[in-house]
Amino acid sequence: MAMSSATTDRVTALKEFDSGKTGVKGLVDSGITSLPAIFHHPNIRLSIPSTTHLSIPTVDLSLPRPITVDLIRSACQDWGFFQLINHGIPLSTIENTISAVRSFHELPTTIRSKHYTRAQGATFMYYSNEDLFLSSAATWKDTLKVSFGPVRPELNQIPEVCGSELVAWDEQVKEVAREVMGMMCEGLGVSSGRLEELTCLEGRALAGHFSPPCPKPDRTLRSAAHTDVGVLTVLIQDEIGGLQVKSMRDECWVDVKPIPGALVVNVGELLQIISNDKYKSVEHRVLANSSNEPRISVGIFFSPGKRDEVDLYGPLPELISPDKSVFYRSLKMSEYAKAFRGQAIVCHCITKHVKLP
Template sequence: MAMSSDRVTALKEFDDTKTGVKGLVDSGITSIPSIPSIFHHPKICLSIPTATHISIPTVDLSLPRPFAVDLIHSASRDWGIFQLINHGIPLSTIEDTISAVRSFHELPTTIRSQHYRRAHGATFMYYSNPDLFLSSAATWKDTVKVSFGPVQPEVDQIPEVCRSELVAWDEQVKEVARKVMGMMCEGLGVGPGRLEELTCLEGRTLAGHFYPPCPEPDRTLGSVAHTDVGVLTVLIQDEIGGLQVKSTRDECWIDVKPIPGALVVNVGDLLQIISNDEYKSVEHRVLANANNESRTSIAFFFNPGKREEVDLYGPLPELTSPDKPTCYRNLKMSEHAKAFLGKAIACNCITKHFKLPLDDKDI
């Protein structure tokens, strides 16, 4: 459905400020009766109930490896998400990383706006709503994006206020992801280095999200419901909360309650494909921030680094058999990108694009 000219004009005016949602809050948006209509979401998107009595699994990485492997396998299969504790990264490092991202978002507008851009290719980007001109409604969130691989980053492009912390975080989270991917592989019954052999640690992108206080949290969202399109996501969040995952069994949302020092790990669409549907990517969203203080979270996305036309990704051959036919066709990373680039985030569930028809599974 085409956008009205008034909406297109409003979106462009918002984007041209180059100061994001934080700029709206700084301008005194809380003193007017309503947030701008470009942020209004249909009530049906906000009305699904939240189950307060259910929690997502927690995995203690200090357990003996066989126990940790079993827990990671069951959580990835049944939930697609879990909280990871005793992973070896100090709480102070996590807090420093969150604080660094928050510090960038709280820079004066004249400095922050110098980094605002939508064109891809730079090591560092700052923007509000990557799908601003594609989605039916904007979300109450700003983001910094840092590309750490597979192309070597130009570290000097990262603002000094957060540079050292984000570069250090790349190294820290990569080592935890290496351990988790190894255990995920063991849970599938394949060699622990199988995902690493597929270069799944090499494509690395950080997204530092900032959710300013919202004067009308019942009219908008912080992030729309979506699945992550990559292999694995590792997220840290401050104590405010707001992240929710969708329970397909109970048709409700479940709060991912912050645990100090925990990492939130979730399966992406590409890992669901590689695991031949053994692991499931999870639908999740973020509520608009109803608190008086801004919320900060940092997602780290892992994807294959090899992206030539000859590099194919699909269900591992070890996971297919006459009893478990191949559920997906092999794909190139160019096809993977085409499946979600240029679309609204809410449409970004790529598994359906590469799912084989039932008859092809029986061939």
């Protein structure tokens, strides 16, 4: 079947945008005053409403461990998100990490574009919209991505302008994630090291998102509504904000208001499976930037490091008994990757693929 002229025009526009290798930042630098059609989200005004009377939980890691475990368990069950404070990482380190990501995205076009690629498996990638040619509308952001595990990269594989800061950030976040995962396990009533035994600390990918001011923030999004498909995400955001979580109870969007020094932690779909549906991976999105400054966020996504054909991931046996049904089947990481290859990010929903009848 032949493509319509509108579809042909869109594909041409996408290819032209991508071939420029300068991303959304390049559009802004060119002086555009209107939003290109490829970024229009036609149904954005029909989205569920936002609310200001709700907020995601805040967990203080300096509280006694039993209290913190209870808070984390409750947050993972009821929200799938929480903000973590008093985690031990200095505010200056967070600010340096955000600054390093901004420095890369603000490199001269001729330097930045040399790193632009869609080649999967690269240690360092720079691109705009991972699912650019798959989604119904592009989002207003550019991304740098670093693969920190299972195989740790050499520092010289990452651009000098941000390399040392991102390596240091990965090291610090891994230790916080180790502690949080331990408490999540305790909240499930299993050994604190169970997720670490499953190598859930070993697979790590860092994404540094850059969203410049948008000429029509009411017509597009910085990130469309989606869930994270891994085990756990740890994110820092600057003071501009825009991140929203879909409340499971009230079916509305809730702002994740920036707290200086806080880490935003959320449950991935693989953890929902491992926890046998006790912990929830929920939809979240990011609004387009309406401020005069770029919005920057840095997320580290944790997933299992063991990915051989014999490695299966499913509900923990400790959570299954004659009184506790199994909600999901186990799967290999290769099956996990194959299920989502060639799909838009908003279509990634691993729990639907492995849910038992």
